[in-house]
Amino acid sequence: xxxxxxxxxxxxxxxxxxxxxxxxxxxxxxxxxxxxxxxxxxxxxxxxxxxxxxxxxxxxxxxxxxxxxxxxxxxxxxxxxxxxxxxxxxxxxxxxxxxxxxxxxxxxxxxxxxxxxxxxxxxxxxxxxxxxxxxxxxxxxxxxxxxxxxxxxxxxxxxxxxxxxxxxxxxxxxxxxxxxxxxxxxxxxxxxxxxxxxxxxxxxxxxxxxxxxxxxxxxxxxxx
Numbered sequence: 735x736x737x738x739x740x741x742x743x744x745x746x747x748x749x750x751x752x753x754x755x756x757x758x759x760x761x762x763x764x765x766x767x768x769x770x771x772x773x774x775x776x777x778x779x780x781x782x783x784x785x786x787x788x789x790x791x792x793x794x795x796x797x798x799x800x801x802x803x804x805x806x807x808x809x810x811x812x813x814x815x816x817x818x819x820x821x822x823x824x825x826x827x828x829x830x831x832x833x834x835x836x837x838x839x840x841x842x843x844x845x846x847x848x849x850x851x852x853x854x855x856x857x858x859x860x861x862x863x864x865x866x867x868x869x870x871x872x873x874x875x876x877x878x879x880x881x882x883x884x885x886x887x888x889x890x891x892x893x894x895x896x897x898x899x900x901x902x903x904x905x906x907x908x909x910x911x912x913x914x915x916x917x918x919x920x921x922x923x924x925x926x927x928x929x930x931x932x933x934x935x936x937x938x939x940x941x942x943x944x945x946x947x948x949x950x951x952x953x954x955x956x957x958x
Contacts, residue, residue: 740781740795744773747788761787761912786877826883837880840889844872847892856896858946860923865896865937866947870913874936874950884953888933891925895951899923899935907938913949916940920949927953 748758759766762784775781781795788795823839825832848854848867855864879885888895903922907914914920917938925933936949 740775740784741773747790753788758787763912824883824886833880836883836886837876840876840879840886841872843889844875856893858897858899860900861946863946866945868947870938871948874913878950878952882953884930885951888927888930888951888953891927891930891933892951894927895925895933895935896948899925899933914938916942917947917949921946
């Protein structure tokens with residue numbers, strides 16, 4: 735079968751995932767009438783961003799020599815409510831299925847954490863302030879931490895990270911990235927975890943009220 739490209743399968747993929755062209759355009763930062771033209775792009779970074787927005791592997795949009803089943807490469811937003819992440823549950827591989835399962839487990843973990851912590855925040859000793867958990871915390875961490883086994887394991891240390899991570903640096907937020915537009919800046923924080931190594935946490939400072947929101951958690955120097 736001929737190779738499959740974003741141009742040929744874009745509209746079908748949107749229908750399968752259940753996202754409208756209007757919503758897709760908003761997340762991509764373009765006008766709805768430009769979606770058709772976007773499907774034809776050969777710009778790698780644009781395609782990579784589209785893959786992030788749609789929750790699929792980048793490779794699916796670039797092309798295959800045989801047609802994949804779209805459902806096999808789609809990463810659902812809502813996990814099974816019964817799931818609760820444990821170290822034994824986390825796949826160690828790098829396949830699409832492994833990453834998809836890690837993402838579902840991370841989302842489930844955050845949902846259970848929020849149920850157990852109605853205020854959805856922890857006091858950080860170093861900052862002497864609360865760090866809040868919001869939707870963006872779950873979305874960004876699930877997308878980034880699911881890329882590797884060690885980063886997914888790091889999420890299990892959420893309470894310890896929120897409480898004990900130390901401030902490393904302050905950087906400007908990326909206003910070209912939708913999830914960072916609400917933040918005036920990002921704090922780079924670090925936590926040393928036995929068995930994992932250094933864990934990096936980004937904390938956003940909201941423009942509206944200066945509150946601090948956990949943005950993303952990843953392992954940066956995993957122990958071998």
